[in-house]
Amino acid sequence: MPNGQEHGGAYGYGVAPQQNPYGQGAYAPNPYAQPLPTPQQPYTPQQPYAPQQPYGAPHPAAAPHPAAAQQPSAPARFSAPPRPGGLPGPMPRRNRLVVLLQFLLQWIYAPLWILGLVVVFVVVILSDYSGGGPESDGWLRVNRSFIPPRRIRAELTGRPEDWERYVTPLLERRIAAAEATHAAGGGDVQLDLSRELSVGLAVRLYRGLGAAGVSRVAERLGWQGAPSGTDAERVRLVRRFPAPAGLIAPSPQDPPAAPGTPWGPQPGRFAPLLPVVFLLQIVYVPVYGLLTFWVNRPEPDYWERWGARWTVGPRAFRAEFTHSPAAWDRHVRRILKRDTTRELGRTADSYGRLLAPDGTFLRRVHLHRATYRGAGAHRALSIAAEQGWTLDPAYTPDPANSLRLCRPDHR
Template identity: 80%
Template sequence: MTNGQESGGAPGYGAAPQQNPYGQGAHAPNPYAQPVPPQQPYGRPAAASNPYAQPAADPQPVPYPRPVPPQQPDAARRPDPAARFEAAPQPGGFPGPAPRRNRAAVLLQFLLQWIYAPLWILGLVAVFVVLILADYSGGGPDSDGWVRVNRSFIPPRRLRAELTGRPEDWERYVTPLLERRIAAAEATHAAGGGTVQPDLGREVSVGLAVRLYRGLGADGVVRIAERFGWQGVPNGTDAEQVRLVRRFPAPAALAAPSPQDPPAAPGTPWGPQPTRFALLLPVVFLLQIVYVPVYGLLTFWVNHPEPDRWERWGARWTVGPRAFKAEFTNSPAAWDRHIRRILKRDATRELARPADGYGPLLAPDGTFLRRITLHRATYCGAGAHRALRIAAEEGWVLDPAYAPDPVNSLRLCRADHR
């Protein structure tokens, strides 16, 4: 017995055959009309709920918006190369290999760089010393290229690729370099970095100059980046650089107490934290005059695997004049005054920013979120929950784009309208 269709597409039971078996009709839908695309974990992220809409009634009111839990990417699944950021680039959308450099020029630069690079560094040190002694406060050049000695330096690992020009040699050089930069960018996201997107997700980016992948081309770099779940950005890539991005979804939930909850217990992540020994603070206050300048230079020149390492170090070994009294006395009233003072300062600065500067974060109705951050040194002795209660009095709530990290900082937001 047939199921209603014979071979060749003719209907059974003696009915007249259809003229167009794949046309849109009432009897049979077109199986090739709009296939359901497979879900891509690194394509466009799932749209989160509108953070500016009024929340529905809840037995336990929450003072901050909660986004809809987005689809989490499957770490075990290798990203589909066809899934690209925003518009999928057409073939040839990324520049290919750049012209090969002259071998003699490459060898000459490699030999001479061991002479001029140290002299260049000594010259920079001399310039900075002169500027400090002269109390120079004028403007500098628009670009910092004259400071970056490494831009004209050919490491031995790249010399072979420069001389042979073979794509496989360039790929062997670029792959570990790109892997390190991607790992550093993802660590930055884990520490709270990245650019907030309209759906409350965050985007981190990596850029490579053409000198680092000359014989491979931007298309080859994008192909390597896709192995790590990253995508190339055609509109941010040109003949001089390639730009790679990865989007991370917003946290599924904010595991944090409400400002109306009872105070958190001391020693817990949201409660008061132990402060430094009171008699040690005057010593730290005086010694930091000597080592804070060195600390500032290290934060500029030395990249640490933990992006917030220097910030945590500064919170431990420095003390500001405004926080000195609060930490020295460890009085709840002094901590409250300090929190309110810092909150007012940062909020005033943020509220002074024009709404047009938020760009794509503006909702269609002109609503957007203003953001500030309170560091641990601001509320250490009072606790993050106490700082959250004080901030809630001024309309500031936990930022739903970040996972709460009360031990180190409080990221707050407040809805505003243009």
């Protein structure tokens, strides 16, 4: 059992997933409402943190469930949706003369197009803009009519093998970027606590290969094709990752984590410098955002992490300036109360596919590092446990950056 001196992680995604918490219909009480009996204390040094499952289903860290032997293996339970039938094949090849003309002329009209967009934006900024304009932003997408040199051969020959040579590295890059977001906490949570990632390709990128061919290439990378809805001009690829098999983290009832450890209080910033940062951030935050907005960030919470390092929140200013544990506790409680109120304002129907057949669902909140920096992730977890929040079993604990919490509710 970690005591806060070491980083909590997970056993990885290659082992059997935990029992589906939606398989039980009973609403479980708050696991932290009363002290746990000594004979049944689950937080022994040999076991990871195993918060009670919201609907009565046992956690893998607890005693094996009698029906565990009948559960399908991880690939069977958490495989991507079945490949849809009837994915369209290769489309007719475009006229070679038209392709050549477009390829030659684009080096002239593309720069002029970009220059025209700059002029339009300057005019809009300087004029009394009323907010009207085209409904579609297609006229902004210069890249949609641009043929990169790597694609010209495939466009001219129209052969599926040439298109596959072009699509494969493109697909590998996009899939790698998507999987990086999963490692950082991205992906859509499913009812069984797995998380699904999706990647889309426009038809101009795979015309001669077809959606079926793209799906075939994606299958070699562990992904599968999925219905793209009403958009026939795109192919959608998905991959589903199971929830972590175990949450290695300290119990909210454990002794406080040591300062400087991932679960303990983090070193405070130099107090006399905080007022300067507080004032200058009004200038450098928007400047940095404008200069780097075009950069593709694989981390879904990049700006929260950046803000925790380079900004000072008005609510957290007193806690950071004084380094007072009581001030940090008040700050954590204030932010948790705000997020809880916001989350409770959502109706059960708004959870859609995350609503179990018996009407149960999980409410979720997300505390960032800036909220509990001086108090420590373990202290924030203890405060949250008082209100029934536990670590979200759909995510690997990452106390150095954020706390993802959940709590059961019923329609």
